Amino acid sequence: MTVISPGFRGRPRTSGHRLPPGQYETRDFPVLSAGPTPRVAREDWEFTVTTETGDRYRWTWGDLLSLPAERFTVDLHCVTRWSKFGTSWEGVSLDVLLGTVQSASDYALVSAYGGYTTNLPLADLLNGQAWIAHRYEGADLPAEHGGPARLLVPHLYLWKSAKWVRGIELTARSEPGFWESVGYHDYGDPWREQRYQGD
Amino acid sequence: MARAAVPGRLGERLRWRVATVLERRRETAAAVSIALDVPGWPGHLAGQHVDVRLTAEDGYSTQRSYSLTSAADGSRIELTVQSVADGEVSPYLAGQVAVGDLLELRGPVGGWFVWRPEQDTPVLLVAGGSGVAPLMAMIRARRAAGGRSPFRLIYSVRTPEDRWYLGELRRGDPGLDTTFLYTRSAPDGWPRPPGRIGAADLRTWGWPPDFFPECYVCGPTGFVESVADQLVTLGHDAARIRTERFGPTGG
Numbered sequence: 479m480t481v482i483s484p485g486f487r488g489r490p491r492t493s494g495h496r497l498p499p500g501q502y503e504t505r506d507f508p509v510l511s512a513g514p515t516p517r518v519a520r521e522d523w524e525f526t527v528t529t530e531t532g533d534r535y536r537w538t539w540g541d542l543l544s545l546p547a548e549r550f551t552v553d554l555h556c557v558t559r560w561s562k563f564g565t566s567w568e569g570v571s572l573d574v575l576l577g578t579v580q581s582a583s584d585y586a587l588v589s590a591y592g593g594y595t596t597n598l599p600l601a602d603l604l605n606g607q608a609w610i611a612h613r614y615e616g617a618d619l620p621a622e623h624g625g626p627a628r629l630l631v632p633h634l635y636l637w638k639s640a641k642w643v644r645g646i647e648l649t650a651r652s653e654p655g656f657w658e659s660v661g662y663h664d665y666g667d668p669w670r671e672q673r674y675q676g677d
Numbered sequence: 678m679a680r681a682a683v684p685g686r687l688g689e690r691l692r693w694r695v696a697t698v699l700e701r702r703r704e705t706a707a708a709v710s711i712a713l714d715v716p717g718w719p720g721h722l723a724g725q726h727v728d729v730r731l732t733a734e735d736g737y738s739t740q741r742s743y744s745l746t747s748a749a750d751g752s753r754i755e756l757t758v759q760s761v762a763d764g765e766v767s768p769y770l771a772g773q774v775a776v777g778d779l780l781e782l783r784g785p786v787g788g789w790f791v792w793r794p795e796q797d798t799p800v801l802l803v804a805g806g807s808g809v810a811p812l813m814a815m816i817r818a819r820r821a822a823g824g825r826s827p828f829r830l831i832y833s834v835r836t837p838e839d840r841w842y843l844g845e846l847r848r849g850d851p852g853l854d855t856t857f858l859y860t861r862s863a864p865d866g867w868p869r870p871p872g873r874i875g876a877a878d879l880r881t882w883g884w885p886p887d888f889f890p891e892c893y894v895c896g897p898t899g900f901v902e903s904v905a906d907q908l909v910t911l912g913h914d915a916a917r918i919r920t921e922r923f924g925p926t927g928g
Binding site: 502514559674 | 691787898905908
């Protein structure tokens, strides 16, 4: 049963952008995180990839900046229902970082400074779909948006794009991260409106 | 790691339900509390929210999340909606919805920003504006459970007219200390000049870090960022600071 609310009109339907179901457009950049913003100095920053055999690959801030960076413009979709179109970033593709990693895993558990984690299939980090982003709109990425660097996987809801990213653990099975273990969807495709487990 | 807050089959819990408006109570010029009857409501924890879905006559539909403000009480739940200028959903809910109207919602959702009655540590609640909503649910859940863990609420508002739940907070609860802070204008004779919340306010009206309080901070992004940073600087363990950011974005 659908309940019609008499007198409710909603916003004009003629937005130039395509919105995933249940989303609305915003022009600011809301901040959502579960606790205080971690402050990570660039000289202390490192990013690691750990495989199922325990092999560990490590990049310092200098290592990251020496890798080929891409500039890309993507739309962001947050599970709290805002979408922001045409955001511009600069970062290193995960294809570059994972290119030399030897692994038979199918899943990734991403961890962040501050203790946050999130999980997704490894395939969603490859083939030009994900970056370690360190610049936003032509400037260094501010801490409240995940700086020094964050994961960006724009085709999934934004909680998968871990702010303050610290490492990726490659695993044979899907292991739930922070929000996924309290009822949010394992995959989080905004176009299929996969907000919560069971969606 | 936190566990799912309310057990039960997810498909059932996250099914859209039809709720009936039981009561409207005005909190301020812009904010209204709405009590709803939700048949089959599975119960909730203080701090959780619901998704509300409105559908227009042409089939267009949109959704927003609202914090639950009541303690679990059978099939009755409450929300408080602040009408946001040029918002899409909030002016309708705050201004037009009447007793007896039907609304669609699902939930409860969210298992991190919650307080459980079995927690026995001191609790610091820090609210900025409408961010008081989920914190009020914690105060009410504590009361409903006869809880004795000491609570402190620091509630920052622009002016005295912007305080929600004023009568209830003035009546108070044993073991709950409430402090109002004003950012634009304070009542006559108020000892603290109007201004944004600072470390001195958190030190004076909050708990010392060595009491190991659980801190819940909710409000607009700038408020939450600032308060959470100051709590960390004062020596509170970041793992004990839970935040939820509200914005007028989209409304």
